[in-house]
Amino acid sequence: MSLPRRPSLKLLAGIYPFAAGAMGVNLFFAALIGSWLGLPVLTPWQAAAGGLVIGLPATWAFACHILRLMEKAEGE
Incomplete structure (x- = not known):
């Protein structure tokens, strides 16, 4: 088993806008659910x-996942 490659800046830059948007939406809805527990709404x-x-960190995790899928596809 070889060490996993590091994601390129190009891949990270391509994924980041989507990851940041998804995390923003998730954070907003989590804050709305948290309001049921008395937490402040964002x-x-x-x-x-x-x-x-x-x-x-979401971008980094997803880019690593994409690299693992690419390595698996190349190996088959």
Whole structure:
């Protein structure tokens, strides 16, 4: 078993806008659900800003997943 490759900046840059958007939406809806427990509700702008931050590790994880799929496809 070889060590996994690191994702290229090109791949990360291509995935990041989608990951940041998805994380922003997820954060906003999680805050709405959290309001049932008495937590503060985030504004859409706060959720978007949080998505920009949370989108970074999500981008890295998804890019690594894409690389594993590419390596598996090349091996078959």
